[in-house]
Structures are given as structure tokens and as C-alpha cells.
Amino acid sequence: MNLGRALELVLIVLVVAYFASRAHVVAMRWHSRQHTQTLNRALAYLILTGPHNSTRVRDFVLKAGGGDVVFIGEHFGLASVYTAPGSVGYAVSLLAEDRVTYDSGWPYGFYRLKGLFLSPENYTVVEVRARA
Amino acid sequence: MALAVALLATLLLAALANYRELTPEPRVVVVRDWVQAASVASLGRLWIWQASRHGYFCPMFKRSSTRAFYALNETYGLGVPPLRNLTRLMGEGNETVGYVLYQVVFTRPWRGSWRHYVNVTVRVGYEFLGTYYKVVGGEEVLYKRYGLSYSHRYDGPWGSLTLCDLGLRDPEGLADVEEAGECEWLVGFPASRGNYTLADEFGIQVGVGWAWTGRP
Numbered sequence A: 001m002n003l004g005r006a007l008e009l010v011l012i013v014l015v016v017a018y019f020a021s022r023a024h025v026v027a028m029r030w031h032s033r034q035h036t037q038t039l040n041r042a043l044a045y046l047i048l049t050g051p052h053n054s055t056r057v058r059d060f061v062l063k064a065g066g067g068d069v070v071f072i073g074e075h076f077g078l079a080s081v082y083t084a085p086g087s088v089g090y091a092v093s094l095l096a097e098d099r100v101t102y103d104s105g106w107p108y109g110f111y112r113l114k115g116l117f118l119s120p121e122n123y124t125v126v127e128v129r130a131r132a
Numbered sequence B: 001m002a003l004a005v006a007l008l009a010t011l012l013l014a015a016l017a018n019y020r021e022l023t024p025e026p027r028v029v030v031v032r033d034w035v036q037a038a039s040v041a042s043l044g045r046l047w048i049w050q051a052s053r054h055g056y057f058c059p060m061f062k063r064s065s066t067r068a069f070y071a072l073n074e075t076y077g078l079g080v081p082p083l084r085n086l087t088r089l090m091g092e093g094n095e096t097v098g099y100v101l102y103q104v105v106f107t108r109p110w111r112g113s114w115r116h117y118v119n120v121t122v123r124v125g126y127e128f129l130g131t132y133y134k135v136v137g138g139e140e141v142l143y144k145r146y147g148l149s150y151s152h153r154y155d156g157p158w159g160s161l162t163l164c165d166l167g168l169r170d171p172e173g174l175a176d177v178e179e180a181g182e183c184e185w186l187v188g189f190p191a192s193r194g195n196y197t198l199a200d201e202f203g204i205q206v207g208v209g210w211a212w213t214g215r216p
Helices: A003-026 A034-049 A054-068 B002-022 B034-054 B059-076
Strands: A069-084 A087-092 A097-103 A110-118 A122-131 B084-093 B097-110 B113-136 B139-156 B159-163 B176-181 B184-190 B196-199 B205-208
Touching: A003 B002, A034 A054, A034 A110, A034 A122, A034 B034, A034 B159, A054 A069, A054 A097, A054 A122, A069 A110, A069 B059, A087 B034, A087 B059, A110 B034, A110 B059, A122 B059, B034 B059, B034 B084, B034 B097, B034 B113, B034 B139, B034 B205, B059 B084, B113 B184, B113 B205, B139 B205, B184 B196
Parallel strands: none
Antiparallel strands: A069 A087, A069 A097, A069 A122, A110 A122, B084 B097, B097 B113, B113 B139, B139 B159, B139 B184, B176 B184, B196 B205
């Protein structure tokens, strides 16, 4: 075996090792996969079936998404109903308070789902991140 | 040759890894699914909350809340499409029997036309059943008993969802509210009141013995 062949062999080993170390990035999951659809629908179900409740949202989303849920947060803002002569109006404040109800500390890629709970007194945008 | 292919594959993979770490959330398409439609249903329910208190869908309330909704849509990137709407309040009744139907229909653009997106329907129906006596504070008080049917229906990409368990509550604390079946309740209240108003967990008012008489 000459030096060139040996060098090529070493390079092939190095390249394969590096390839293997980065191979996790091709294990991509698309938004249409079961777990993100499940979360999307779980969040929709929560919006449809009751007023916003942080504990209910966190528990249900974690149950529906299992280990794929990496973050649940909320943007909470105030809303008001005002009256004018002969009519009624509605306004929201965009100055929202951000809350985190669950954070697994997942540092990699994620998909983000957002849903809005609207009520006469306030609104809550729930943000769920699912591991990508 | 093998080395060249392996090197190319590794470089491509490294570039993909780098891209992915820099942009953890690819923004190639806006994915619309049930959660956007449910957020729209939440807006429709807010309109019904207003109509249940005033007896009509106030155009200013619809306009201002739609503006607020789209401000939130823009701020938080909710991905809700442009919408058109149609609202309807129907009802008639007296102390004996009556009903109210609130309906909000949202349509969205689809291949050059507008197609149904989300419908929110709230229905209240009541019927006088009789009277009974109840001991309150040591005195016998005459109560009126009504059969009440109350439901929410949400039509959207998920199909049709009917809700019966809506946490009916009695803000004044004078009524007897008892579940009698699917979307059915028995409601009793002091006869001296003539009629009564309950509320659901969203704050929508539910009239017993009275009904808004709006027409489309």
C-alpha cells in the first residue's frame, strides 16, 4: 500500500465519521407528520371547548404531544369592551405579558404552533413548540 | 471517486446542518390547519357574546373586534387568512316557550371564490313545564320550572362539533339548574321573577322565559 492509498483510506474514515456525527440533521420531520397534526388539533380542541386555562392547556398539550412538546408559552393581553352612543366596541392592548408554562430546554430545531383564545376581558396567544 | 462523493455528501450535509441551526424554523409555507380555524371560531363566539347581551350583532363591535383580531394575527403570526362573514340572530318567544339562534358564518378565499370556513351556531330553546314549591329561608316559595335546551355547534375543517357541557351558571344564585340529558337542563327559579337569565362559561347569556326576537 502506497502513501496515497493510506491517506485516502484515512480520509474516507474521517469523512464517514463526520457524516455519521451530523446525520441527525437529515432526520427531519415535516409539519404534516402525526405528532404536529395531533398538537395542532389538540390546541384547536382546547380553543373550541372552553375558556383559556393555563393548566388545562399545558396538561392537555403535553398529554397529546408526549415527548415531542418542547415548549409551551403564552402571550397574555388585556381586552376591553367600550360603549359608544348606540353601539359597542372592542379593543385589545398589544402590550402582552409573556409566560412560559413548560420548557424542556430543547436546543435544536422546532415547529411552532400558535392559537388564539379571545374573550371580552382578555386574549391569550398560546404558543406550542414541537421538536422538529 | 469514492472519496469525492463522500466529500461532497459531507459538505452538503454540513451546509444543511449549518442552515438548520441558523434558521431553526423554516418559513417556506404558511401551514393552515385546525388551530387557525379554531381561533376564528373564538372570534365568532365573541360576537355571539355581544349579541346575547344586546339582542343584535353590533356592526361596530364586529368591525372593532375584527381589527383587533387581525392586529393579533399580524403581531403573532397566527396565519389566519382573509375572511368575510355573515351573522344572523333569529328568535321568538314568550314566558311559555321560545328560542334564540345565533349564527356566525366565516368564508375564506379559495381558488377565485369564497368558500365556507367556520360556522358558529349557538341555540337556546326553553319551554315552561310547571311550578313547584321550595322552602327558602323557612318559607315556601313558588318556583317556575322550565325545560332548557342549550348547545354550541362549531363547523369547520374538523367537521361538526356540538358542545353541551357549557358550564351553565347562575349569576344571581337563585335558580335550581339540573342537567336532564344531552344539551338539556331543568331550570327552576322564583315565579315572582317572571323570567331568568343564566350564563355559560364563555359569558354568553341564556334567557329562560324570554327571548330576543331578532330577524335575519
